[in-house]
Amino acid sequence: MDEKALADLVVGHVVDVPDFPHAGILFKDITPLFGDGAAFRQVVDGIVDHHGRSSFDVVAGVEARGFLLAGAIGYATGAGVLPVRKAGKLPREVLAASYALEYGEATLEVHRDAIEPGQRILVVDDVLATGGTAEATLSLIEQAGGIVTGFSVLIELAFLSGRARLAPRDVHALLTV
Numbered sequence: 001m002d003e004k005a006l007a008d009l010v011v012g013h014v015v016d017v018p019d020f021p022h023a024g025i026l027f028k029d030i031t032p033l034f035g036d037g038a039a040f041r042q043v044v045d046g047i048v049d050h051h052g053r054s055s056f057d058v059v060a061g062v063e064a065r066g067f068l069l070a071g072a073i074g075y076a077t078g079a080g081v082l083p084v085r086k087a088g089k090l091p092r093e094v095l096a097a098s099y100a101l102e103y104g105e106a107t108l109e110v111h112r113d114a115i116e117p118g119q120r121i122l123v124v125d126d127v128l129a130t131g132g133t134a135e136a137t138l139s140l141i142e143q144a145g146g147i148v149t150g151f152s153v154l155i156e157l158a159f160l161s162g163r164a165r166l167a168p169r170d171v172h173a174l175l176t177v
């Protein structure tokens with residue numbers, strides 16, 4: 001499926017919800033896309049095709065919505081998944097990074113021993129907004145000696161300029177609004 005068709009597919013499966021979770025936020029609800037098996041498969045394939053299977057060793061997904069994409073890509077490619085979790089969920093020694101996102105603040109964690117030095121990691125999530133979440137994920141992976149080979153998101157909110165915080169890395173968005 002070409003890039004235009006993928007963007008149209010995402011457009012057709014997103015619901016804009018005003019004032020969620022706070023007044024002034026236009027929330028991009030992508031649950032209809034995950035609920036449509038054919039569409040979900042097309043976006044997973046589109047992400048893998050963009051980066052190329054040989055460009056990464058493992059797929060990192062950011063809790064919680066990023067897990068849905070990472071699980072599917074990690075399974076489809078046989079690469080497996082690195083879960084990037086919200087604070088306090090991982091049971092062993094962690095690396096942590098705190099950050100601000102479009103509508104709040106949080107801390108992300110990975111197990112300290114989950115990343116091998118030089119391991120090539122594709123990071124996936126549903127939405128790139130301010131880039132705070134993605135930048136914190138990048139910092140965790142690099143602290144552990146991993147290499148982020150690219151980012152993929154379903155939707156990029158370009159007016160929040162998150163992409164600039166990840167330069168010069170490859171940031172791939174199926175839909176940019």
Ligand SMILES: O=P(O)(O)OC[C@H]1O[C@H](OP(=O)(O)OP(=O)(O)O)[C@H](O)[C@@H]1O
Binds near residue numbers: 132
């Ligand atoms: O670019 P940013 O401004 O950092 O925002 C993007 C992040 O915000 C959402 O996650 P959220 O923390 O709401 O978590 P959820 O997946 O658990 O709903 C989204 O899934 C991204 O991870």
Ligand SMILES: Nc1ncnc2[nH]cnc12
Binds near residue numbers: 025029101102
């Ligand atoms: N506007 C938005 N919609 C959905 N997820 C988001 N994460 C950060 N901003 C968001």
